[in-house]
Amino acid sequence: MFDISKYLNNETFLINDKNTWHQDLLDLIESNKPFIRKYKYVETYNFNLHEAAKDCTPVNYKNLHRTNLYYYDLEYIKECVKSELQKLTLIGYHATRLTNEEVANIKKDGLITSSKENCYKRADNLLFDGYITKNECNYIKRHCILNFPFESDRLGQIWFLSGNCDISTKYTGLNNLYKDYGGETIRNGIENTQLLKKLNEISKPCSVISYVKLNTIPQYQIDTLAEKLLLQSNKRNISKISFEMYSESKRISVIDIIYVNEHTRLKFIK
Secondary structure: OEEOHHHOOOOEEOOOOHHHOOHHHHHHHHHOHHHHHHOOOEEEOOHHHHHHHHOOOOOOHHHOEEEOOOHHHHHHHHHHHHHHHOOOEEEEEEEEEEOHHHHHHHHHHOEEOOOHHHHHHHHHHHHHOOOOOHHHHHHHHHHOHHHOHHHHHHOOOEEEEEEOOOOOOOOOOOHHHHHOOOHHHHHOOOOOOHHHHHHHHOOEEEEEEEEEEHHHOOHHHHHHHHHHHHHHOOOOOOOOOEEEEEEOOOEEOEEEEEEOOOOOOEEOOO
8 A cells, every 4th residue: 555645745736635636726616616517518419410410421520519608618717727737746657667777767867758769778778787688679779669750749758647546457557558568669669579578577567656747748638637627626526536647848756666566556644
């Protein structure tokens, strides 16, 4: 059981626990509850599209639109919430496999966003630490997926989960990240090889716990988080809220790194 309450400070909050929400954020939501409570998405269909659908004619779903009496009110409130959120920090959990040396280095230097250079450096470190041969090091570099232009959308990212997350290795969406070494940038290039099997044997599944400043995540994710908090804020129990995000910060400091297994649990003591 891993207790994260000791890592909360004046800038951090937990999206699934209102007791940690900052007062400015709570006041903003409380003062606009009538708009939030009555806001619901309503799908309205053009009559011609409805008829076309009956005739099995291809329908342009871009012509479907959402209407709501409180849409513009909520959009304004959401912009205010986004401004508040960008002042704050979430505790994020990054799933990976690491060698003992990598654990020590990341605790010291922090996490670095994905890049071809970082992939190469990781391979060089494996060689330096005696885990792989020179030929294996070169093989990892040649097959790093970030060598290819069509994978460029993966550059400059570090992914995290936050909120009510199951970070164990059992029955979670994180299994692929825990199962194979190197994340997608290394693993995808050397899948089904003896080299990947070797790297899995010398590494262990870990959760890298970090402070993620919300002004370092992309705007569309801030927008999603703001709407999630607004629409969930009226519910009595928000403990199940979780959020997936990536930071574009070049380096993120690390709170702690824990080895995980199927019994790993997060705990927050109020």
